[in-house]
Amino acid sequence: MLFPTLAFGVFFLIVYFTAWSLDRENGRRKLFLLLASWFFYAQWDWRFVGLLIGSAVLNWAVAALIARDRERRGEAKGGGWLVGLGVAANLLILGFFKYYGFFVEEAGELLARFGWERDLPLLQIVLPVGISFFTFQGISYVVDVRRGKTPPAKSLLDVMLLMSFFPHLVAGPIVRASDLLPQFDRTPRLTREMAAHGLLLIVWGLFKKTVIASELSVNLVDPVFFDPTAYGAVDIAAAVYGYAVQIYCDFSAYSDMAIGLAALLGYSFPRNFDQPYRAASMQQFWRRWHISLSSWLRDYLYVPLGGGRKGLFASCVNVFITMVLGGLWHGAALTFLAWGALHGGVQVVERLFRAAVGDRRTVPAFVGVLVTFHIVCLGWILFRAESFGLAVQVLEGLGRAGPAVMLTPLLLTLIAGGLAMHWLPPRAVEGMAERLKTAPSITLGLLVGAAVLLVEAVRPEGVAPFIYFQF
Structure with missing residues (x-):
């Protein structure tokens, strides 16, 4: 579903009027926006909505563990190995979907030059739309929690919406948690x-x-x-x-x-x-x-x-x-x-x-x-x-x-x-x-x-x- 299309225009009008009808229920409003964002993403390939959810759960859990470890061990000491684990997990997801085929092909050509031809396992992997953007979003969130630049989100819902919010989901901008999570905490207002x-x-x-x-x-x-x-x-x-x-x-x-x-x-x-x-x-x-x-x-x-x-x-x-x-x-x-x-x-x-x-x-x-x-x-x-x-x-x-x-x-x-x-x-x-x-x-x-x-x-x-x- 592309922005400059009639289908998206109808979708956004429904989202706009429904979201503002829930302006006094911020929790329900965020839940509705999350469901709308998943629907938006599913128009490319519904199978990858699960990847989006899994990525959000991963980063929410890692950030929560980092915050707990920092509190237990001291403000400047805790969470070091956890942030490494979180970053590595995000990069593993990105690397598998985006770079697996590239590295297998390059490795095959390199082996062939030395006379070591091998049939390497080349899989036909579909690249999820926007994976680089929401992966980088997740990495910045866990790193900023570790650095103390942003507190961990108050709920899994906020992290899911942070990573799935449909305006920036598939091509950015990469909005930092420190910019967007505080906005999710308060009921939004629309000025002229x-x-x-x-x-x-x-x-x-x-x-x-x-x-x-x-x-x-x-x-x-x-x-x-x-x-x-x-x-x-x-x-x-x-x-x-x-x-x-x-x-x-x-x-x-x-x-x-x-x-x-x-x-x-x-x-x-x-x-x-x-x-x-x-x-x-x-x-x-x-x-x-x-x-x-x-x-x-x-x-x-x-x-x-x-x-x-x-x-x-x-x-x-x-x-x-x-x-x-x-x-x-x-x-x-x-x-x-x-x-x-x-x-x-x-x-x-x-x-x-x-x-x-x-x-x-x-x-x-x-x-x-x-x-x-x-x-x-x-x-x-x-x-x-x-x-x-x-x-x-x-x-x-x-x-x-x-x-x-x-x-x-x-x-x-x-x-x-x-x-x-x-x-x-x-x-x-x-x-x-x-x-x-x-x-x-x-x-x-x-x-x-x-x-x-x-x-x-x-x-x-x-x-x-x-x-x-x-x-």
């Missing part, structure tokens, strides 16, 4: 500003996904990346820039709609994108792109590895390892590892450069933006290509002459517009919501309705799944 903000985010996300991302995907990016040898440099360059816009509009649209849907139900999610293509360095890019994941990698991987506490060399090694593992999180393929290594390697170069020149600005900001954007685009080629061979064909095609057969004025306008939106006022939607919060409800409803009808009129047929559903 929250309603205006939520509705505007939903409409804005709907436009980015169904108009910009879908049009670029179907009519430019997918055909060119399917067979790069059939196109010249202009079309291939347009497809690379088009994919940069497509993946931003696709993923940020999901985050916008998730934040907006949660707001309409009375809950606040953190911002997940902040105009990433205006970043002047790769470090800045990761502070603006998929913020919930980059902060997760920082807090639960980079910092435990040692962060920058042991000097420049150690910090470079740690950031490189973090980005390579971040690449592997995105998919079980060597192209994703290479994508992570590219981002990590560039950040290492940036750190060494800053250490050499200090605080002196040696490069104009706009040059940093241009260089960073094109490095990111180089990475997107690895990210989008099905194999290294296709990625190489795309790069070779950038030097091949040929007529532009795919690029049209409409596609060029969408690419330019998708990049230009990074130079809008940084909080444009919030500012508009602030202005509209005093408007009469009928006025707000008419404006939102007109915007939805306009998007519906100009968008192409059908709705493709969000790119990040595969992760």
Whole structure:
């Protein structure tokens, strides 16, 4: 069930009116939202609802045991081995479903090179939608309980809802327990500003996904990346820039709609994108792109590895390892590892450069933006290509002459517009919501309705799944 569909619209209206009819019964309200979230998830594959429940029970139990052990042995001492057990269990679940086939195939190829061919047990495993997101959610919960950053949830219901809440379930943002559990403890309230903000985010996300991302995907990016040898440099360059816009509009649209849907139900999610293509360095890019994941990698991987506490060399090694593992999180393929290594390697170069020149600005900001954007685009080629061979064909095609057969004025306008939106006022939607919060409800409803009808009129047929559903 995709957000920009009639089926989801009907589902959400039922959830919205039922949830607010239970606003004086917070326990029943949370139970209803949990059941609705399981129904939502079951529309992809009902069999994995059990996995979702089991994962929540696992993390609830481990966190409760950690809290009890900390209380018994002392605030700073307890729960060490338990948190290790909890993290390992979560990673085992993720590793089995997401990486089993990859490692078996790689192991088979490695054995074959040494003349030790073996028939390894290769299973056909279905990847549960959103497993990376709810697994990381569970890990952050048990680690934060161990660190004392959040108390254990008061009930199993809260942990289940934390991990299953349908707006962020399948593609994030990765909402921390310290942000969401306190909101579950109190009866939510819907203010006019929250309603205006939520509705505007939903409409804005709907436009980015169904108009910009879908049009670029179907009519430019997918055909060119399917067979790069059939196109010249202009079309291939347009497809690379088009994919940069497509993946931003696709993923940020999901985050916008998730934040907006949660707001309409009375809950606040953190911002997940902040105009990433205006970043002047790769470090800045990761502070603006998929913020919930980059902060997760920082807090639960980079910092435990040692962060920058042991000097420049150690910090470079740690950031490189973090980005390579971040690449592997995105998919079980060597192209994703290479994508992570590219981002990590560039950040290492940036750190060494800053250490050499200090605080002196040696490069104009706009040059940093241009260089960073094109490095990111180089990475997107690895990210989008099905194999290294296709990625190489795309790069070779950038030097091949040929007529532009795919690029049209409409596609060029969408690419330019998708990049230009990074130079809008940084909080444009919030500012508009602030202005509209005093408007009469009928006025707000008419404006939102007109915007939805306009998007519906100009968008192409059908709705493709969000790119990040595969992760």
